[in-house]
Amino acid sequence: MSSSENQSSGPRPEPPRTRDRIYRSPSALVAGVLLLLVIGWLGGDAVVTGEGRTPWLALAVMLFLVPLVIAFTLRPAVFAGEDRLRVRNPFRVVVLPWGEVASLRSGYTNEVVAASGEKYQLWSIPVSLRARKKAARQQARRDAAARGEGRRRGLSFGGGFGGLGGIDPVAADSDAGPVRAETDQVMDELREMWGAREKAAEAQGEVSVRWAYEVMGPAGAGAVLLVVVLLAVG
Incomplete structure (x- = not known):
């Protein structure tokens, strides 16, 4: 050999x-x-x-x-790794392997729910209702602009292919995805990591809580x- x-x-x-x-x-x-x-x-x-x-x-x-x-x-801080989610709150440190995470919820607060049903608030990712309303207004303006641009493109197409040239900025902006508040985007990232790693063998274990x-x-x-x-x- x-x-x-x-x-x-x-x-x-x-x-x-x-x-x-x-x-x-x-x-x-x-x-x-x-x-x-x-x-x-x-x-x-x-x-x-x-x-x-x-x-x-x-x-x-x-x-x-x-x-x-x-x-x-x-x-307060949240550490998201390949195998676990570590939540450092004011008086506790909670370590949850991704396999023990049941859900990541966003309401009036952002929280992680363990498979046992225990809930832990994410202090470092606070919910901002003001930011959510601002994002909703931006999304509404984008949708309205997209509808208006669609009508103009339809009229231009019927009148002689005038709207087929170049790149539509409204369409390009809408392709970027819905407008979300910053903390909601963070929760989306955590959900993606959880979905990708929850079945991994290295991401299994028990939840630990330390005061x-x-x-x-x-x-x-x-x-x-x-x-x-x-x-x-x-």
Whole structure:
């Protein structure tokens, strides 16, 4: 047996795995940074220039608020990989293999439903009713323009092939698909990944849920310190 045959009969290298797609809310990130700057500015000033119990009260408030701001603005994210969906919410991290996902729902909130029936909200993909209404108006204008262009093309065709030349911009725009809000487009992408991977052997397993003690611990300590300081002041 030749060396080339020996090489071909060996184990084939596994195809490279793609990185997880990460979905976050840009508006939440901006709001979180601004809130942290305000808290740091006001709290730091109170700690440095405050008198009596004011510095302790400022420290307690900062210790209580900063973890909560991070939890609800900077922390939420959805990681969509080849084999699983990882949902990082303010106080929990949920890992769902694609095979355990029953549905991805979009209503007043976006959520993933596990095969067990448990529902988990996707905090980093918030629903914007305003964006949906805007997309619906854009779709209505596109449909109206397409109908008007269709009538003009029909008249032009009957009058002498004037509408057959070139590319119809309205038709080209309609070929791009319906107008959707950004978060609805994200949910469509997740549904495509789920449909493509739910039957894969690597995408099977159990759902795991972990509480975010790294957030709950500092916030709880801040709450206790705040209560102690308020009782001392009172």
